[in-house]
Amino acid sequence: MSDTDPTSSNIPSNPSIPGSTTQAHPTDAIPLPEHGFDELDALPVRELAEIPAVEIITRAAVMLMSASAEKLGLAPDGEPHLDLDEARRLITALAGLFAASQEYLGAHRQPLRDGIKTLQAAFREASLYPDEPGQGPGEKLL
Numbered sequence: 001m002s003d004t005d006p007t008s009s010n011i012p013s014n015p016s017i018p019g020s021t022t023q024a025h026p027t028d029a030i031p032l033p034e035h036g037f038d039e040l041d042a043l044p045v046r047e048l049a050e051i052p053a054v055e056i057i058t059r060a061a062v063m064l065m066s067a068s069a070e071k072l073g074l075a076p077d078g079e080p081h082l083d084l085d086e087a088r089r090l091i092t093a094l095a096g097l098f099a100a101s102q103e104y105l106g107a108h109r110q111p112l113r114d115g116i117k118t119l120q121a122a123f124r125e126a127s128l129y130p131d132e133p134g135q136g137p138g139e140k141l142l
Helices: 038-042 053-071 084-104 106-126
Strands: none
Touching: 053 084, 053 106, 084 106
């Protein structure tokens, strides 16, 4: 290799950097299951086309609700984590999803609405300077 070759380097390889030529990659030491991955590939996977829209919407809402609760420090286990900026974004996204899809939710409509209201109240309670009524996260959307 010449000195002008952009792929050459005078920097010695570092064993702590993944992909280094002096040691195996750290993931090489991870043991694979005895059966390999062939059995995992053979498991039936439910395709998105087969899942009803209401189930997908509800799952997304539950994920947003759970993430919001964690950002409000309401996680059931572990250290409470309070991040009101993130919680505001998540609650607003949840309210938007609910507002756009409430006519399709059927029996899931009221429990989701109650959950959003609970998160909004928890947000207001956690805030040092609560928003004016109607100005909290997602309140304009409901």
